[in-house]
Structure formats: structure tokens, C-alpha cells
Amino acid sequence: MKKIALIQGGLGPENKISLMSAKAVAQAFDKLNYPYIKLEADQKLPQNLISQKPSLAFLAVHGLYGEDGLIQSLCEFLKIPYTGSGVLASSLSMNKIFAKQLFIKNKIPTPDFQIVDSFWSPKKISSYPVVIKSSHGGSSLGVYIAKNEKELLSAIQKAKKLGTQVFIENYLEKSKELAVSFFKGNILTPVEITPKASFYDYKRKYEQGESVYSIPPSIDPFVVEKIKSLSKYIFQIVGVRSYARADFLIQKNKTPWLLEVNTLPGLTKHSLLPKSANYDGISFIKLIEHITLLATTDYQI
Numbered sequence: 001m002k003k004i005a006l007i008q009g010g011l012g013p014e015n016k017i018s019l020m021s022a023k024a025v026a027q028a029f030d031k032l033n034y035p036y037i038k039l040e041a042d043q044k045l046p047q048n049l050i051s052q053k054p055s056l057a058f059l060a061v062h063g064l065y066g067e068d069g070l071i072q073s074l075c076e077f078l079k080i081p082y083t084g085s086g087v088l089a090s091s092l093s094m095n096k097i098f099a100k101q102l103f104i105k106n107k108i109p110t111p112d113f114q115i116v117d118s119f120w121s122p123k124k125i126s127s128y129p130v131v132i133k134s135s136h137g138g139s140s141l142g143v144y145i146a147k148n149e150k151e152l153l154s155a156i157q158k159a160k161k162l163g164t165q166v167f168i169e170n171y172l173e174k175s176k177e178l179a180v181s182f183f184k185g186n187i188l189t190p191v192e193i194t195p196k197a198s199f200y201d202y203k204r205k206y207e208q209g210e211s212v213y214s215i216p217p218s219i220d221p222f223v224v225e226k227i228k229s230l231s232k233y234i235f236q237i238v239g240v241r242s243y244a245r246a247d248f249l250i251q252k253n254k255t256p257w258l259l260e261v262n263t264l265p266g267l268t269k270h271s272l273l274p275k276s277a278n279y280d281g282i283s284f285i286k287l288i289e290h291i292t293l294l295a296t297t298d299y300q301i
Contacts, residue, residue, distance in 0.1 A: 002055035010041035012064030188276035192217030
């Protein structure tokens with residue numbers, strides 16, 4: 001294995017999560033005896049990639065300026081193979097509005113939504129609560145639940161601080177959250193997530209003891225198999241490669257609603273995809289090894 005550029009951090013709001021993933025990946029590289037250098041995903045990244053001439057780039061980045069196709073495009077121009085999905089799949093998945101429109105066209109169940117644009121009015125909301133999201137948010141950043149119009153308007157202003165479009169989703173009562181991961185063409189055993197309070201927000205995701213993870217999930221096994229089949233169809237439509245994760249809400253233990261697809265899901269030892277991989281007999285070291293070996297580009301010329 002030649003020199004790997006482990007790209008971490010970045011300019012987006014998920015910088016800290018990226019550093020956590022990069023730390024875990026670096027520890028795996030040390031055990032695999034892979035030579036690597038850490039490069040910050042900042043304005044100096046293009047020049048650093050040119051000067052360092054790595055054999056491949058491992059993208060331990062999440063969210064804006066990392067998971068959205070920008071770094072993938074840079075690697076394409078420089079002909080550096082990179083981990084994860086290609087430019088289009090990355091960009092599409094990161095834009096939740098475009099992704100939901102794609103899901104709807106392909107008859108994939110996803111919560112109804114309204115785009116907050118110049119034609120939108122609070123009068124279009126017929127019932128509460130509702131979920132407010134930034135179109136480019138990740139790690140549940142820019143996600144709020146509003147129980148009335150006052151909370152709604154406040155949440156919209158907060159979500160807009162990410163500098164992207166905002167949309168409003170229907171709130172699904174009595175739902176369980178399920179994370180379904182993809183790795184090397186296979187759908188892994190899903191993880192059921194039960195936050196101890198509120199919803200699965202940033203705090204419940206990253207603070208220890210704030211959520212309970214069940215694998216296999218407590219949902220009817222027949223329903224789980226249907227969701228795994230649906231996930232395979234979703235990953236094919238989006239065009240992911242190597243690894244990815246789809247997040248669902250399961251209403252009344254039987255009806256799946258797709259929330260989003262993550263093309264660069266977290267890679268700490270406690271992240272959802274590694275949990276599924278470990279349950280299915282794939283150690284964290286093996287997971288990182290295979291993700292590294294699958295690095296490629298969209299354009300082979």
C-alpha cells in the first residue's frame with residue numbers, strides 16, 4: 001500500500017464528527033501498517049494533494065464541503081482514487097430536497113414535505129407537530145420539531161443559518177428509527193435506534209448513553225427483510241458504491257419511511273455502519289481495509 005491521504009475535518013459544521021472518524025481510521029491504518037498522511041479538508045487541500053501525490057484519498061469527512069461531491073470532484077480532476085461514492089451520488093444524497101424528489105419519482109415512501117421558498121406560507125401547515133430541516137444538514141444539525149407556528153418560524157430561521165434551503169416534513173407518530181447499511185454490494189443487519197429523550201438529534205447521536213442501539217432490531221423480521229430489499233433498490237437508484245447508509249422511520253412496526261441516504265456515514269467504532277458490520281462478522285479493521293481497497297474514481301481515463 002502506497003501513501004494514503006487521510007482527509008479529515010473540513011469547513012462544514014460536522015468538522016468535529018469528521019475528526020472522530022479520522023482518528024478511528026488512523027488507528028486502523030496503524031494496525032494495517034498502511035502509510036498515510038492527514039490532510040485537512042480546507043482551502044489548502046488542492047495544493048496539498050498536488051504536492052503530496054498520494055496513491056489514494058480516504059475521505060473521513062461528513063456533511064457540507066466533504067460529503068457533497070466537492071472533494072470527490074477535486075479527486076477526479078487530480079486522478080486520485082477516493083473512498084466512498086462518486087460525485088453525482090454524493091451531491092444528490094447531500095441535497096435532501098432533490099433526493100426526496102428522486103425517491104418520490106421512484107415510488108419510495110418518504111414523508112410528505114413542503115419547501116420553504118418565496119411562495120411558501122405558514123398557512124400551508126394544516127397540523128402540528130412538523131419537522132423542519134436544512135436541505136444540506138447532517139448529523140441531525142439543522143433539524144427541529146415545531147409544535148406551533150411560533151416554534152415553526154423560529155426553527156426555520158435557525159435552519160437557514162446553514163445557508164441552504166429549508167423544508168418541512170410531516171411528523172410521523174409512533175415511529176422507530178432504523179439505520180440500514182450497505183457494504184461491498186451487501187445489505188447489513190439493520191440497527192434500531194431508541195433515543196432516551198426527544199428525537200435522535202445531535203446530542204442523542206454523539207453523547208454516550210443518550211441512545212439505545214438494538215441489533216438485530218425488535219421489528220418483525222419479515223418487515224426487516226422487506227426494508228432490506230427496499231434499501232437495496234434505494235442504493236441502486238442513488239448509485240452509491242463501496243459503503244453507505246439509509247435512515248428510515250418505521251411507523252407502527254411495519255411501514256417504512258425513508259429519511260435520507262448517507263454516502264459517507266460515520267466511521268468511529270461506535271458508528272452505526274461499523275455496528276452492523278461487526279454484528280455480521282466484519283471487524284472494524286477489515287471494514288476500513290476493504291473501504292480503502294475499493295477506492296476508485298468515476299472517470300478512469
